[in-house]
Amino acid sequence: xxxxxxxxxxxxxxxxxxxxxxxxxxxxxxxxxxxxxxxxxxxxxxxxxxxxxxxxxxxxxxxxxxxxxxxxxxxxxxxxxxxxxx
Numbered sequence: 001x002x003x004x005x006x007x008x009x010x011x012x013x014x015x016x017x018x019x020x021x022x023x024x025x026x027x028x029x030x031x032x033x034x035x036x037x038x039x040x041x042x043x044x045x046x047x048x049x050x051x052x053x054x055x056x057x058x059x060x061x062x063x064x065x066x067x068x069x070x071x072x073x074x075x076x077x078x079x080x081x082x083x084x085x086x
Contacts, residue, residue, distance in 0.1 A: 001025055002077040009035045009042065009062060011051040013082025017060050029056075032083060033065045 002025045006013045009031040020027040031039045039062060042049060047056040056062065063071065072079075 003075055004028065004078045004080060005030060005071060005076050006080045006082045008032055008082035008084075009039055010082065010084065011049070012084045013080070014049050014052060014056055016080060016082050017056070021057060021060055027059070028061045028063065028071060029082075030063050030068055030071060031065055036064045036066075039064050 004017075004020050004025050004027050006017055006020075006027070006029045009029050013029055017027050017029055042056070042062065047058065047062070048054070049056055
């Protein structure tokens with residue numbers, strides 16, 4: 001089991017987290033500095049992602065950007081950028 005950190009809590013990062021969890025990886029999503037309010041709303045809505053219209057499983061840990069440095073000091077095997085722009 002690998003420890004995977006996905007940067008970006010939007011549709012791309014959140015969708016990528018699901019097959020990671022399905023393959024028994026320790027999966028963490030860190031929102032960007034622009035997604036703090038989005039993460040609050042996601043957690044207030046029982047982890048239902050507004051763009052994907054699915055519930056993000058509780059096993060996938062979701063953190064705000066202020067945890068970025070702390071999480072990167074842990075033993076991370078894969079870092080994924082799940083950030084897209086319109």
